[in-house]
Amino acid sequence: SQTIHQWPATLVQPVGSPLSLECTVEGTSNPNLYWYRQAAGRGLQLLFYSIGIDQISSEVPQNLSASRPQDRQFILSSKKLLLSDSGFYLCAWSGTGLSSSNQPQHFGDGTRLSIL
Amino acid sequence: DQQVKQNSPSLSVQEGRISILNCDYTNSMFDYFLWYKKYPAEGPTFLISISSIKDKNEDGRFTVFLNKSAKHLSLHIVPSQPGDSAVYFCAASDGNTGKLIFGQGTTLQVKP
Numbered sequence: 001s002q003t004i005h006q007w008p009a010t011l012v013q014p015v016g017s018p019l020s021l022e023c024t025v026e027g028t029s030n031p032n033l034y035w036y037r038q039a040a041g042r043g044l045q046l047l048f049y050s051i052g053i054d055q056i057s058s059e060v061p062q063n064l065s066a067s068r069p070q071d072r073q074f075i076l077s078s079k080k081l082l083l084s085d086s087g088f089y090l091c092a093w094s095g096t097g098l099s100s101s102n103q104p105q106h107f108g109d110g111t112r113l114s115i116l
Numbered sequence: 117d118q119q120v121k122q123n124s125p126s127l128s129v130q131e132g133r134i135s136i137l138n139c140d141y142t143n144s145m146f147d148y149f150l151w152y153k154k155y156p157a158e159g160p161t162f163l164i165s166i167s168s169i170k171d172k173n174e175d176g177r178f179t180v181f182l183n184k185s186a187k188h189l190s191l192h193i194v195p196s197q198p199g200d201s202a203v204y205f206c207a208a209s210d211g212n213t214g215k216l217i218f219g220q221g222t223t224l225q226v227k228p
Binding site for chain 2: 006009032034042043044045046049059090092094102103104105106107108109110112
């Protein structure tokens with residue numbers, strides 16, 4: 001069966017420091033991969049999605065970037081964190097193929113990021 | 117502009133009764149709808165989905181209804197159990213991109 005792993009679970013970082021959050025998927029090949037952020041009291045906002053290695057689309061202008069160095073690895077990064085980057089970050093995957101648009105996304109357990 | 121809206125931030129229901137969670141959308145291009153359940157400090161868990169070619173989909177205690185003319189969907193949980201207490205998110209996809217647009221969530225509390 002497919003599993004998705006995110007780490008770390010929690011992270012406290014000072015303003016201006018770099019960031020690297022990692023997500024890996026097991027049990028499937030060529031998944032679509034996604035990064036979301038949930039700000040306090042709000043819904044999930046899509047930040048990045050990827051349909052393949054080095055194929056990444058950004059949904060909103062922001063202080064973050066994403067990379068996909070391997071088929072099942074998705075990394076969220078920042079060179080200098082801002083206070084507004086605080087939030088709950090979630091990685092998700094979905095299947096690909098002809099009906100990929102009608103497949104659910106499956107989420108990791110998230111990373112709680114606090115910027116001080 | 118919020119394309120997917122859950123207008124009730126919270127809902128409280130007695131154990132054994134029916135829970136009805138509502139969701140409205142504005143984009144007529146959406147053709148796939150999903151419900152997720154989320155516990156604190158965990159990622160959302162997929163519950164049930166429905167394609168726009170259907171108006172009802174049932175899975176155990178969970179049923180999703182879709183009213184395309186009203187651009188409205190709902191999730192029925194019956195009978196409700198205390199373990200159902202969580203935040204429920206509805207989401208919609210436009211079919212072309214596969215990207216999901218989420219509502220703000222509704223917190224369900226099922227009282228014993």
